[in-house]
Amino acid sequence: MTVVSVSMPDELLERIDAFAEEHGYTGRSEVVREAARNLLGEFDDEGLEGRDLMGLVTVIFDYEATDIEQRLMHLRHDHDDLVVSHVHNHVGDHYCMELFILEGDLEDISAFVGQVRATQEILSVDYSVTPVDQVGRLV
Incomplete structure (x- = not known):
């Protein structure tokens, strides 16, 4: 090894x-x-390949971190065709939460999550992916 x-x-x-x-x-x-x-x-689910997907990506960071919010906004704009909505919220005394709502294929969502995770100073990244054709069955 x-x-x-x-x-x-x-x-x-x-x-x-x-x-x-x-x-x-x-x-x-x-x-x-x-x-x-x-x-x-994580994204190696053959059942998701070739399907339209919805993704939710939740990011937590310390708002006192240098320019992290600006870097996330650049990332959001770089993926404007993938990000259908975005929410910024304050959490606790000095944390921020970014929620990205995505719609696209597995490869694009995976790349976006990877780039978010690679952003320095992020404290937490969580996500979920759901096939769009299953949304009616989830309600």
């Missing part, structure tokens, strides 16, 4: 170590391998 060096904040490493111990993992490498497999498999 190849050994890989990864940089991460001490706080995250401490959380990984605690998680490994609490959940019976053999160590941090096992946790990171499982997390990588899960991340890579």
Whole structure:
């Protein structure tokens, strides 16, 4: 097995170590391998390929972070054909939440989520994807 060096904040490493111990993992490498497999498999659902999808992407960040809101707005405008709606809201004392409502195919939604996740200083990214042809059945 190849050994890989990864940089991460001490706080995250401490959380990984605690998680490994609490959940019976053999160590941090096992946790990171499982997390990588899960991340890579998130959009690997053959049932979603070739279908029109709706996506909700929720982003949380500290509003005191330098220019994160501006970077998210650039990303939003770069994907104007994908983002059908966008909501900005204040959460708690100094956090902001961005909610992006998307409509497109799996590849485009996956690329957007990947670019949001790659934006530095974001605290949390959560998303869901639903085929548009299933919306009537969900109500």
